[in-house]
């Protein structure tokens with residue numbers, strides 16, 4: 001039996017409100033069912049909890065921890081936690097009420113409250129896959145998404161919040177979890193049909209299976225994204241062998257322009273291309289996608305002053321003018337992993353900075369966040385040689401490593417089953433049921 005790290009599949013701990021949210025007061029409402037509060041039956045439906053140093057004040061008493069446990073049928077018991085942060089630190093950050101199954105715990109740390117939802121893995125998973133995917137997706141795709149998410153969790157190589165005593169947070173930082181509000185029957189069915197299944201690499205470890213929205217035609221290697229290999233995760237051509245996208249592997253400086261907008265795109269059978277998953281159909285599959293497109297290909301244009309303004313704000317450059325952008329290293333999918341920016345500062349001194357990470361490149365080159373770092377740069381210059389306009393013609397959405405969600409959706413639409421989909425993205429692995 002493969003070794004599974006110390007995550008309890010019957011009681012996963014998900015951080016809902018974190019100390020960094022600096023909540024001094026939390027409002028809860030029992031929506032359905034009956035709960036025991038610190039072991040005692042309670043009829044109170046609405047709770048206002050305040051932090052009092054290292055204790056929680058519920059209006060009647062101060063205790064180190066308040067724990068709400070379903071008294072009878074856990075599947076019929078839910079608590080609403082008001083005003084939770086979603087999209088922490090991103091431009092789309094908002095406050096939402098979360099409807100949570102399972103146990104809810106509130107404790108105080110240094111004057112601020114932390115809220116934890118404790119629930120079984122198999123209850124948590126369909127909520128995660130429904131946070132991005134709609135019930136209209138093919139079932140085989142949802143199963144593949146479910147096994148991928150389960151594998152990532154149980155591989156548990158990224159325990160960012162272990163010090164807080166939780167397994168994951170509820171946000172994009174780990175995996176998006178917004179309770180049961182958007183839960184669909186399809187997601188429940190996909191979870192049930194694959195209960196306990198994870199991908200195991202031939203070395204015996206659980207595959208640390210990442211996923212991202214759209215690879216752009218070629219799945220990126222983990223080395224280019226995280227600077228290290230991951231057993232079971234590889235660069236992959238995201239299409240059938242006969243398809244033309246394979247000839248670009250690996251995408252280099254000389255083939256980037258053709259890769260992002262050559263004529264071959266009209267006929268490509270790449271699984272994440274609009275020829276397999278039409279852009280018009282995406283909103284109903286992906287539910288909450290920002291603007292409907294899959295961003296297999298995209299285009300962003302900046303006037304020179306605009307780009308200087310963005311870089312000054314994002315990177316604190318004090319640039320008067322941007323002279324050049326040069327991609328000095330790319331991953332196999334065309335994603336820039338090194339970008340050099342040449343500019344004149346306010347004293348007309350020529351300077352340069354190097355950005356060495358696809359995530360930081362995406363952050364630096366956009367007011368919000370660039371879809372991906374796989375772009376061909378086209379710079380229009382004036383007669384004196386200074387750039388007038390920067391055009392980024394790009395491919396894909398997200399870091400592009402692991403499972404390509406829109407590609408996997410495309411394979412599902414073409415009729416492939418979830419095992420075939422997973423073997424396409426994660427070679428040399430087997431699917432096994434893992435229990436505690």
Ligand SMILES: [Zn+2]
Pocket residue numbers: 160161168169170171172173174175
């Ligand atoms: Zn997190």
Ligand SMILES: [Zn+2]
Pocket residue numbers: 214215216217218219238271272404406407
């Ligand atoms: Zn793809």
